Amino acid sequence: MNTLLAILFYLATLLFVVGLAHRIRTYAITPAPLKIPTTPAPTTQVGVVFRMTREVVFFESLFKANLWTWGMGWLFHASLALVILRHLRYFTDPVWSWVAFIQPFGLYAGITMLLGLCGLWARRILVERIRYISTPSDHLMLLLLITIAASGLLMQFVSHTDVVAVKGFFQGLMQFSIQPLPADAILALHLLSVAVLLVIFPFSKLLHAPGVFFSPTRNQTDNPREKRHLSAWAAKMESEN
């Protein structure tokens, strides 16, 4: 079981990193031949950084669109961010002081993350429009995240696992040595689900995370009259004349 999970994590991490890097590279090298920011848009680069920050940190556009989706979505994402940071304690030794500081917050975040996910799922099931656009994978993705959150919370509040051993396992993985892992079904489910999430990330709608940074309607400066914007393939048309 140890070895299997270890191999799985190596593979999953590899797929995650390579797959994501490849995807990001594709986004980066694909040209944006025309200026298409959704206006009103910032007229300076600094303004664009602010716009993108508001989008990524506060989900500004979603806020304009629908308060329920925004509330649940933001709750889930903010909680997830805290939870992930909290988990850094398994990968650092000694644990960084700020990671130690956020431990209690990260704990509550696990609960709010679950709440957010359940809210999003309820919306997907109950709102006719959103039910219509949902694919099986949309539901499964939520199920997977809920499994991760719920199994994590179970280990915290119901059936404790030996977290010191878990830390040993991951510290070991980082040094390419396979250490024992507690034989615990909930832990196995938790880790397995995380590995699955890592694997599907670069091939699924989870690409919205890197995608938003490359979205031309959000990351372009509104200055087409002041500066000529020309992609390589379009420039070629000019030299052909």
Added chain:
Amino acid sequence: MADYTAPAYRVIPIIPALKPGAMEGKGPFVSSDKINEALGFPGHLVDDWHDKAIAKMGELLGKYRSLRVFLDACVHCGACSDKCHYFIGTQDPKNMPVARQDLLRSVYRRYFTLPGKLFPKLVGARDLTREVLDEWHNYYHQCSECRRCSVFCPYGIDTAEITMAAREILDSIGYSQKYAIEIIGKVHRIGNNLGLPGPALIDTLEGLEEDVKDATGIDVRFPIDVKGAEVLLITPSADFFAEPHIDSLIGYAKVFHATGTSWTLSSMSSEAGNFGMFIGNYDQLRKIALRIREAALELGVKRIVVGECGHAWRVAYSFWNTLSGVGDGSDPTDRFAQMLQKQLDHRYKQPTHICEFTWDMIEDERLTFDKSLNDKHIITFHDSCNVARGSRMGDFAGGQFEIPRNIIKAVANNFVEMDPRTTREQTFCCGGGGGLLTDDLMDIRVKGALPRMEVLQQVVDEHGVNFMATICAICKAQFTKVMPIYGFDRRMVGGVHQLVSNAIVLGKNN
């Protein structure tokens, strides 16, 4: 005209229920062999359309980051699902922006992503079949590329970009829309979208000079092909003879006259509209834009001013510099752009919107108005989608909202706003944009106008509004046709420069 009835107004707050299949159908007329081939497209649906369409999709994925990112990033959150005026008006779920995108995204997933290749059902991927193709033709011509959905999408996904890609794929396999392709043919053959030949245009302008002389007693000129003029005016060809468009053209001429600006139209390039954008075809977009460059170089003008036209202003503002060098800030080694940019006067923005021009003149106190001449009007302003969400005016973000309103307030006393959830960046499309302004799409045009008509009705009831000003030729044409169906007088719609024209005092400053 066939009988079209207006859908009933809805009770607010609105939770649109779905009516699957409500807008199923054949879509717009398919263009003929002759007009297709004239633009270099296959005359009719090619035999190997399946492979060609997939290859074209692959090509576009490599050329447009927008398409690549937008097809990947959607999480089906539903933020856009109730934002499209065509969905609100028809309740057909495939008119929800996300569902419209999914018509293409499902095929993308099947052929270009691993999960779609392995587990199509799971991720909503599907093969490209003839049925899918027909669905594309139908539903991608129920989108006016107005970008309202892109305002609300947390990843900025713009359905307009997806619609353009779908239309480009359809064109490349000989399954294109008659109206748009015909118009592009006309602009190349004759010089404008309406197919108004040079002599007829000159005749019309002479007639206008006489009309204005009769009405005002003043010799306001409508010059054409004048070499060495300072300003080249590029305006939608509807301004030359359609009602109410022509009243705004008269307004521009009066502003030029009153400010002593030397200006000219061009017979070679007598069209601001650029339907190349509607079909998403960079090559056509560019070719049509190059006509303006050519006219500017030939006439030696210092400024290029664009008349009241929504998508034309988006193309002019956002794309002209890229496509044709009309703008500023090209690289010193960029011979193509430098050639024109050296000629243009960069104390002014290039290109300039006619509203920017007029507002500058108002701020400089070079125009005089008798506002009481507009007192019969209680005015509201319909923000045109492509101006609102695809361009700017003036020096600050949002100038495209303020400047036209400032002009209206400078020339008229009675101005009221419509519901703020339907103006400025959240404005609704008129229902006829994006290449849908054709009689064979009348049904969707009427239904697509519903959201705007509802809020217009509100200000009519509450404030007695009797004039809706707008700065787009398509809005004007669409509303004059559709508003009577909703029980409004067609003369309720008009241009901002129509109001300018009503109130301007000529013969004082010069």
